[in-house]
Amino acid sequence: MKRIITTLIAALMVLGLLLPYVPAVSAQQETENQHATMIINRFHAVGQNEYGDPLDGQRSFPWQNPGEPLSQYWGRSGYDMPNANVAVSINGVARAARQISGNAVDPMLWTTVYLTIKAKDGESRPITNEVGDIRAIGRWYVVMDTAGQLWFDMDGHFHDSRYLATADPFSPFYNYETTVDPNSGEILTAQGSAISNPKAKVDPSESNNTQGPYHLTPTLSDGAPNPFYVEPCYFWVRPELTKIVSSISGKNICDAYANHTLKGESRAWQLGIVSKPDYMAIGRSSPLGLYVSDGVVRTGEWDIGLTLLPLQINEVWAENPYNVPFNGQFDPDDDIYRDIDGNMVVSAGDVRMTNVTLNPPPNTVTYLQGTTVAAGDTDVGRVLNNFPANFKMLQRVYL
Numbered sequence: 001m002k003r004i005i006t007t008l009i010a011a012l013m014v015l016g017l018l019l020p021y022v023p024a025v026s027a028q029q030e031t032e033n034q035h036a037t038m039i040i041n042r043f044h045a046v047g048q049n050e051y052g053d054p055l056d057g058q059r060s061f062p063w064q065n066p067g068e069p070l071s072q073y074w075g076r077s078g079y080d081m082p083n084a085n086v087a088v089s090i091n092g093v094a095r096a097a098r099q100i101s102g103n104a105v106d107p108m109l110w111t112t113v114y115l116t117i118k119a120k121d122g123e124s125r126p127i128t129n130e131v132g133d134i135r136a137i138g139r140w141y142v143v144m145d146t147a148g149q150l151w152f153d154m155d156g157h158f159h160d161s162r163y164l165a166t167a168d169p170f171s172p173f174y175n176y177e178t179t180v181d182p183n184s185g186e187i188l189t190a191q192g193s194a195i196s197n198p199k200a201k202v203d204p205s206e207s208n209n210t211q212g213p214y215h216l217t218p219t220l221s222d223g224a225p226n227p228f229y230v231e232p233c234y235f236w237v238r239p240e241l242t243k244i245v246s247s248i249s250g251k252n253i254c255d256a257y258a259n260h261t262l263k264g265e266s267r268a269w270q271l272g273i274v275s276k277p278d279y280m281a282i283g284r285s286s287p288l289g290l291y292v293s294d295g296v297v298r299t300g301e302w303d304i305g306l307t308l309l310p311l312q313i314n315e316v317w318a319e320n321p322y323n324v325p326f327n328g329q330f331d332p333d334d335d336i337y338r339d340i341d342g343n344m345v346v347s348a349g350d351v352r353m354t355n356v357t358l359n360p361p362p363n364t365v366t367y368l369q370g371t372t373v374a375a376g377d378t379d380v381g382r383v384l385n386n387f388p389a390n391f392k393m394l395q396r397v398y399l
Helices: 002-021 192-196
Strands: 107-114 139-145 149-153 177-180 187-190 211-215 233-236 243-245 252-255 268-271 315-318 335-338 356-358 365-367
Touching (some): 211 233
Antiparallel strands (some): 107 139, 139 149, 233 268, 243 252, 315 335, 356 365
């Protein structure tokens, strides 16, 4: 035992002698951030731009060329965009949808996303190539249809991309086609469906690079469980892959477009939706001035039923100096203060309850919400006004 201990001590002493000659390895900073993207996008109504103004030329999508019909961007003749819960056979196999059959859907909301952002200081930007798109990592067009299904497409032309079992040689529903050898007259059993539809999609078009549908709601409109709903729901970039084939059995074990619990070979995005849109405040208008909000709460809007809180007696407002002429009424652009001394004039010690911006450029001054007014501040001396008795708030987000 003593010999073992002596040997260990000797080894440690030798190691100590060698350490000064071992090259030091120091931590170095990465030149660029590792790609990781969180995307929070707002959906827009079909037929409107991102500001809520109507699109010109009777277009449904901003990327739609004027004069071209919607049918060139949403399904195609004989292959309308489907309600996946209805456009199926009695065996549950997907089949082509038809508007006349009542199993097709219309586009309802749209948005676009860039899946790769070049993160580099103040130069962060979406990655695209010269034509605006780059396969697998660039811009994707996204549409939610009237059944609540989500579709992704790289060129904005959407097709029925559901897995078609009747075109899959490994599926029990595969339809073999027979042909006749023109020389011998022999009847041949050929996998014709797989040859004419190698991606095994409902719409066999070669330009079908759509992915979806993705189902974000656990129940259908009638309250019944949604059989296509999975949690979590992933989107990954697999533009050329239709099926996942077992390396052991060679069988198709998962439809990549129906089972979104499996991730792709590289990056994946977990999908979700927040169904609470912003409502424009009274007097606010869209950028083109085609719509001015009256601020009225309407039936079915999500803020109905929320508790309204009373304003404190010293919570007052100041007219926005850029409102010309002053209208004497509180507007969304006006500033809110807590008048600590109660003199109804902004003075040292009062608290700003909203961001306050004063003076035109280049002399613009901005004070952040929650800051205390100090002597000599630009907003000192502004006249304060009481809120009407029926003014309430949802929560004191500015405290």
